[in-house]
Each structure stands twice: as C-alpha cells, then as structure tokens.
Amino acid sequence: MGTTQLDTVPEPKYWHLKTVLSEALDSEFSVGEILPNERDLAARFGVARATLRQALEQLELEGRLQRRRGVGTTVAPPRMGVAVASEQHTWPGAAGDAWQPADCVTAAPPSAVAQILESDPEDGVHIVRRSRVTHGQPVAAELLYIPASSVPDLSGIDAPSGTARARAVLRELARLDLEGEDRAVELGSARADDAKELDRLPGAPVLVVTTRYFAEGRTAAVSVATYRADTCRLTFGDSGGVEIHHDPERRAS
Amino acid sequence: MGTTQLDTVPEPKYWHLKTVLSEALDSEFSVGEILPNERDLAARFGVARATLRQALEQLELEGRLQRRRGVGTTVAPPRMGVAVASEQHTWPGAAGDAWQPADCVTAAPPSAVAQILESDPEDGVHIVRRSRVTHGQPVAAELLYIPASSVPDLSGIDAPSGTARARAVLRELARLDLEGEDRAVELGSARADDAKELDRLPGAPVLVVTTRYFAEGRTAAVSVATYRADTCRLTFGDSGGVEIHHDPERRAS
DNA sequence: GAGTGGTCTAGACCACGTC
DNA sequence: ACGTGGTCTAGACCACTCC
The missing domain is CATH 3.40.1410.10 (Chorismate lyase-like)
Incomplete structure (x- = not known):
C-alpha cells in the first residue's frame, strides 16, 4: 500500500495552504516584506485565486498579514x-x-x-x-x-x-x-x-x-x-x- | 436628472444585502427560526450564492446567525x-x-x-x-x-x-x-x-x-x-x- | 496606465445531518 | 436518499495606489 495514513479527514485546501504559508512567513519572510501578488501566489500553489484568498483572509484575521488594495500584501508585525x-x-x-x-x-x-x-x-x-x-x-x-x-x-x-x-x-x-x-x-x-x-x-x-x-x-x-x-x-x-x-x-x- | 444622490460610493452588494437581511432578522424572524436555504435566498435577492454567503458570514461573525452544515441557518439568540x-x-x-x-x-x-x-x-x-x-x-x-x-x-x-x-x-x-x-x-x-x-x-x-x-x-x-x-x-x-x-x-x- | 487587492458570477462537487 | 452548508474553480470587472 502506498498510503501510510488513511485519509480519514481530507483537510480543505485553504486550510493546508494557510499552514504552508504560515510556516513560510516564519522562516522566509521578515516583518514589512511584500508577498507576491494573489494571482502569482495562486498559480504557484496550483489553486484558484478565491481559494488562496480564503487562506490569506485567515492569516490576516490572526494578525499575521496586512493587505491593502492597490498596494499589496505585507507581513504584519506582532500585535x-x-x-x-x-x-x-x-x-x-x-x-x-x-x-x-x-x-x-x-x-x-x-x-x-x-x-x-x-x-x-x-x-x-x-x-x-x-x-x-x-x-x-x-x-x-x-x-x-x-x-x-x-x-x-x-x-x-x-x-x-x-x-x-x-x-x-x-x-x-x-x-x-x-x-x-x-x-x-x-x-x-x-x-x-x-x-x-x-x-x-x-x-x-x-x-x-x-x-x-x-x-x-x-x-x-x-x-x-x-x-x-x-x-x-x-x-x-x-x-x-x-x-x-x-x-x-x-x-x- | 433621475438621480437625487450622486453615487459617490457604490456600496458593495454583500454589504447592502447584509443590511437588508439584518433588518429582516429584526422585524420578521424570531430567535431559533430557520432561514430559507442559501440557494433560495440567493435567487430571491438576485445574487450569486457566493455573494449571499459573504453577507451571511458577516452576520454570523456578529452573532446574529448560526449556520450548521447539513442542518441550515438559524437566528441566533443574543450573545x-x-x-x-x-x-x-x-x-x-x-x-x-x-x-x-x-x-x-x-x-x-x-x-x-x-x-x-x-x-x-x-x-x-x-x-x-x-x-x-x-x-x-x-x-x-x-x-x-x-x-x-x-x-x-x-x-x-x-x-x-x-x-x-x-x-x-x-x-x-x-x-x-x-x-x-x-x-x-x-x-x-x-x-x-x-x-x-x-x-x-x-x-x-x-x-x-x-x-x-x-x-x-x-x-x-x-x-x-x-x-x-x-x-x-x-x-x-x-x-x-x-x-x-x-x-x-x-x-x- | 499598470498593478494591486476587492467584488461578483455561475457553475461543480463534497461532507454532514436527518429522514 | 435528500437537503443542507462548506469548498473549489475559472473566469470577469471594479476601486484603489503609485508612477
């Protein structure tokens, strides 16, 4: 069997995406840095833009990101x-x-x-x-x-x-x-x-x-x-x- | 001119929808009552389901609604x-x-x-x-x-x-x-x-x-x-x- | 004008609770 | 089996900021 784990709970894509992004923020980005734009990010992860946005919204809610229309998405400082x-x-x-x-x-x-x-x-x-x-x-x-x-x-x-x-x-x-x-x-x-x-x-x-x-x-x-x-x-x-x-x-x- | 007011700030649909629903909750529904399902509501207001959901999400965030998968959307009691x-x-x-x-x-x-x-x-x-x-x-x-x-x-x-x-x-x-x-x-x-x-x-x-x-x-x-x-x-x-x-x-x- | 995030659509399929 | 809300797609257009 190729699967070591039963996929008992198929994790939603945006949830997994949020985890991946969160780890990337910790290791590869510093406060104030600008992320790639949403269309690029979505393409990079192979998901629709709406799905990517769902992950970004959660991260913004948790105070990890700051998004401004016309400007971009940046890494937020700690609350x-x-x-x-x-x-x-x-x-x-x-x-x-x-x-x-x-x-x-x-x-x-x-x-x-x-x-x-x-x-x-x-x-x-x-x-x-x-x-x-x-x-x-x-x-x-x-x-x-x-x-x-x-x-x-x-x-x-x-x-x-x-x-x-x-x-x-x-x-x-x-x-x-x-x-x-x-x-x-x-x-x-x-x-x-x-x-x-x-x-x-x-x-x-x-x-x-x-x-x-x-x-x-x-x-x-x-x-x-x-x-x-x-x-x-x-x-x-x-x-x-x-x-x-x-x-x-x-x-x- | 038919317009009495300049549309300086075109209000997003979901925002207006939220206001309308909120008023309906106050006047036409009581606590615990079940709302029509999302597909019906969206059709009734002439918007896509995703747009309706954006309004429902906000109302849920504010503690006005409770949504449960497989069950439906109900009017929440005061916090x-x-x-x-x-x-x-x-x-x-x-x-x-x-x-x-x-x-x-x-x-x-x-x-x-x-x-x-x-x-x-x-x-x-x-x-x-x-x-x-x-x-x-x-x-x-x-x-x-x-x-x-x-x-x-x-x-x-x-x-x-x-x-x-x-x-x-x-x-x-x-x-x-x-x-x-x-x-x-x-x-x-x-x-x-x-x-x-x-x-x-x-x-x-x-x-x-x-x-x-x-x-x-x-x-x-x-x-x-x-x-x-x-x-x-x-x-x-x-x-x-x-x-x-x-x-x-x-x-x- | 170019590039960003914000809004919106019209579909599809999935997970869950109830009957 | 059926109906519910939850997830996801692939587009489109709009509002805003910056150059």
Missing part, C-alpha cells in the same frame, strides 16, 4: 499590546489617558445605550467622540455617552460642540466620585464611519469594548470603544509591557 | 455574557469556578508559553485541559500551564494523568499565595482540536484570553482560554448580569 484597563479605576480623560477627544454633540442615545444607562431614550446625552493612536497608528475609535443629568453644571460653556465642548464635558464628569466600572468585550465588524477612522474597510473585524462607569449609585457614563482586531491585543492589568510572540507550534495548525 | 474576571483574584479551580477539568499531562511547554513563564523550554510543565459549559453549550476550552516547580509536592499523587491528576495539580497550586494576575484578549481562529470541543469548524473566530497568575514573585501559571466569538460576550467586573440587546440603529449599518 501591539493596548492597555484597556488597569487595577485602579479612572474617569475617561484623566491624566495619562491615551485617548484624544475629537468632538461632542448632544442628542438622544441609541436604544441599546439608553438601556444600559437605564434612562429614558428621550433624555439627552452628550456624545463625545474620541480616538486612540499608538505608534503613529489609529487603533481605536470610541463613543462616550454621558447623560446630561450626570454633568448638570455645563451652562457656563458656550461651545455648542467641537473639541472644546468635549473637554468641558469630560472635566465636569471628573468632578463626580467614581465608584466603580466594569467592561465587556465582544467581536464585531466595523461600521462605515469607524472603518474610515481605523483605516480599514467596512466590515473589518473589531473588538468592541463596552465600559460602564458608576457614580452616585447609578451608571454615570457608558463608553463603546472599537479596536482594530487585526493589530491589537487588549490588555487588562499590568501585562501591557510583555510582548507575546507568534508561536508556530501552537497557532499554525 | 451570552460570560464572566472572565471579577474584582478579586482567585486561582483557577477555586470554589465557584465555572471550569471543569478534563485531564492533565506533563510535557515541555510550547515556546510562546515558555517565554511568558520566563522558564527554560526544557523544564517540564503540567498542562491541564479544562472546558467551560454555559446553558448547556460549550463556550470555551482552556490549556493551563503550570511549571512543575510551582507545585513541587505532587509526589504523593499516583495518577500519572487524567482528571484526578488535574484536580491534584490545581489543589497544590491553590496552596500558593496568589499575588496578582493580568489578562490579554485577542482575536484568533480555532485550532482543529479546540474547534471540535467548541462544536465549530476549524478556523472559526475565537477570543483568546491569556491570563498570567503571579505568586512568589514570579509567574506561577499561565492560562490560554479560547472562547467562541460568535456566542460569547466576555465580561470583566460585575457586568455579567446585564444583557445587552442588539440595536438595529447602531449595529446594522
């Missing part, structure tokens, strides 16, 4: 650790905060947010947009929902919107006593506006972090932050400093 | 909140732990784990496999790496492997003074063995939670837990109890 929460709780906008306020409007919250805030959807909330840049690269976009009732002393501010108002709202919010916070992380896909800000195509995979801030015995603010899933590893606690490298043995199969 | 960490730190296997030990072997750790443990890859580690079931559904698979040096008093145990040994290792580990822990969350794709345990196909998107446990001034254990990304919302703190529902306004576009 960067992005600190999301530390042991002690702080208000958004506190000193050392990695976020940059972009603007602020006042409107009715989306129903899901109103539900978290346990407020009437008719009540106004201040919506602060912020963005986060690390190593010169945009990594996250955030919408911060702050009920108007959480920051009642905003009358002295004349700016109706914009960065100035965003800063004023955060300053007022920080006057409250932060009693606690909690978070949830889930997988999502980038909306068109977030995608633009994160320099990705709409639908790109993102990690959505929803944070509730508690003060005065209720939910005083809610943050919905959208992180690029391909380039980010979210860290909680003090693990931000440690870089975890790709392990061919474990992740490649 | 369940899965508590990953609370305010106070505890060893794995402590009372109230949601995990169930499956077995335990002693071997050399993969290089990435050895690096986190800051140990020699040649040194042995106990590898405890555990699984987590919520609402009768498997949600996560874990590999716990515990350096042999962290649990030196394991000589009295005769079981060389299996559940009994797993419990013994965890019991010994709990004798140490837990000084702290930290976590990282990133997107990954399920390896073949994890996929089987999670009742998904290989390559399915998963949330990988890496936890480091500190004791005696060093890393005493490392956990790599793989959660189903389609059905789980990972919670940190006390937010586990709150169910966040799908919001058509925000998530559907």
Whole structure:
C-alpha cells in the first residue's frame, strides 16, 4: 500500500495552504516584506485565486498579514499590546489617558445605550467622540455617552460642540466620585464611519469594548470603544509591557 | 436628472444585502427560526450564492446567525455574557469556578508559553485541559500551564494523568499565595482540536484570553482560554448580569 | 496606465445531518 | 436518499495606489 495514513479527514485546501504559508512567513519572510501578488501566489500553489484568498483572509484575521488594495500584501508585525484597563479605576480623560477627544454633540442615545444607562431614550446625552493612536497608528475609535443629568453644571460653556465642548464635558464628569466600572468585550465588524477612522474597510473585524462607569449609585457614563482586531491585543492589568510572540507550534495548525 | 444622490460610493452588494437581511432578522424572524436555504435566498435577492454567503458570514461573525452544515441557518439568540474576571483574584479551580477539568499531562511547554513563564523550554510543565459549559453549550476550552516547580509536592499523587491528576495539580497550586494576575484578549481562529470541543469548524473566530497568575514573585501559571466569538460576550467586573440587546440603529449599518 | 487587492458570477462537487 | 452548508474553480470587472 502506498498510503501510510488513511485519509480519514481530507483537510480543505485553504486550510493546508494557510499552514504552508504560515510556516513560510516564519522562516522566509521578515516583518514589512511584500508577498507576491494573489494571482502569482495562486498559480504557484496550483489553486484558484478565491481559494488562496480564503487562506490569506485567515492569516490576516490572526494578525499575521496586512493587505491593502492597490498596494499589496505585507507581513504584519506582532500585535501591539493596548492597555484597556488597569487595577485602579479612572474617569475617561484623566491624566495619562491615551485617548484624544475629537468632538461632542448632544442628542438622544441609541436604544441599546439608553438601556444600559437605564434612562429614558428621550433624555439627552452628550456624545463625545474620541480616538486612540499608538505608534503613529489609529487603533481605536470610541463613543462616550454621558447623560446630561450626570454633568448638570455645563451652562457656563458656550461651545455648542467641537473639541472644546468635549473637554468641558469630560472635566465636569471628573468632578463626580467614581465608584466603580466594569467592561465587556465582544467581536464585531466595523461600521462605515469607524472603518474610515481605523483605516480599514467596512466590515473589518473589531473588538468592541463596552465600559460602564458608576457614580452616585447609578451608571454615570457608558463608553463603546472599537479596536482594530487585526493589530491589537487588549490588555487588562499590568501585562501591557510583555510582548507575546507568534508561536508556530501552537497557532499554525 | 433621475438621480437625487450622486453615487459617490457604490456600496458593495454583500454589504447592502447584509443590511437588508439584518433588518429582516429584526422585524420578521424570531430567535431559533430557520432561514430559507442559501440557494433560495440567493435567487430571491438576485445574487450569486457566493455573494449571499459573504453577507451571511458577516452576520454570523456578529452573532446574529448560526449556520450548521447539513442542518441550515438559524437566528441566533443574543450573545451570552460570560464572566472572565471579577474584582478579586482567585486561582483557577477555586470554589465557584465555572471550569471543569478534563485531564492533565506533563510535557515541555510550547515556546510562546515558555517565554511568558520566563522558564527554560526544557523544564517540564503540567498542562491541564479544562472546558467551560454555559446553558448547556460549550463556550470555551482552556490549556493551563503550570511549571512543575510551582507545585513541587505532587509526589504523593499516583495518577500519572487524567482528571484526578488535574484536580491534584490545581489543589497544590491553590496552596500558593496568589499575588496578582493580568489578562490579554485577542482575536484568533480555532485550532482543529479546540474547534471540535467548541462544536465549530476549524478556523472559526475565537477570543483568546491569556491570563498570567503571579505568586512568589514570579509567574506561577499561565492560562490560554479560547472562547467562541460568535456566542460569547466576555465580561470583566460585575457586568455579567446585564444583557445587552442588539440595536438595529447602531449595529446594522 | 499598470498593478494591486476587492467584488461578483455561475457553475461543480463534497461532507454532514436527518429522514 | 435528500437537503443542507462548506469548498473549489475559472473566469470577469471594479476601486484603489503609485508612477
């Protein structure tokens, strides 16, 4: 018999292809290097372009590759650790905060947010947009929902919107006593506006972090932050400093 | 002119399709209901099956749909909140732990784990496999790496492997003074063995939670837990109890 | 304009669950 | 045996970036 192994589970082509490519990335390519284009690669492996793309998509999802239309496919650097929460709780906008306020409007919250805030959807909330840049690269976009009732002393501010108002709202919010916070992380896909800000195509995979801030015995603010899933590893606690490298043995199969 | 709007950005078909389907799911379907099969749906919308599938894939990624080969496509329930960490730190296997030990072997750790443990890859580690079931559904698979040096008093145990040994290792580990822990969350794709345990196909998107446990001034254990990304919302703190529902306004576009 | 990745088509066959 | 979703093909055209 020529076969040493029963082909009990015929492995899909794209799966095998992904393994082969992954090993090639480890041994024959360095970070930032450009791969051959998809048509050439497909021909080289003797598969249709769609099949090759299925393998590339998985590798991109795992943060191993970066693809840009009109440019090409490059080897991605290891994911960067992005600190999301530390042991002690702080208000958004506190000193050392990695976020940059972009603007602020006042409107009715989306129903899901109103539900978290346990407020009437008719009540106004201040919506602060912020963005986060690390190593010169945009990594996250955030919408911060702050009920108007959480920051009642905003009358002295004349700016109706914009960065100035965003800063004023955060300053007022920080006057409250932060009693606690909690978070949830889930997988999502980038909306068109977030995608633009994160320099990705709409639908790109993102990690959505929803944070509730508690003060005065209720939910005083809610943050919905959208992180690029391909380039980010979210860290909680003090693990931000440690870089975890790709392990061919474990992740490649 | 018949056009009221310049078609500056021709929306991809699958993107539009996803929006339409998403709205239909909100208004015309209830949880658990079976959708028409892919060939019928594609015909109904006048697109190729591959295009329809691209839309379904996104909706599955967002936790709106569940697809099973040989069965069909059903409307998924809202993601369940899965508590990953609370305010106070505890060893794995402590009372109230949601995990169930499956077995335990002693071997050399993969290089990435050895690096986190800051140990020699040649040194042995106990590898405890555990699984987590919520609402009768498997949600996560874990590999716990515990350096042999962290649990030196394991000589009295005769079981060389299996559940009994797993419990013994965890019991010994709990004798140490837990000084702290930290976590990282990133997107990954399920390896073949994890996929089987999670009742998904290989390559399915998963949330990988890496936890480091500190004791005696060093890393005493490392956990790599793989959660189903389609059905789980990972919670940190006390937010586990709150169910966040799908919001058509925000998530559907 | 040339070259890249992104979208789309219309087929075919396969693996799996159910009856 | 049948119907389902999963894989795969060989093309085509489009949107984007760079020169």
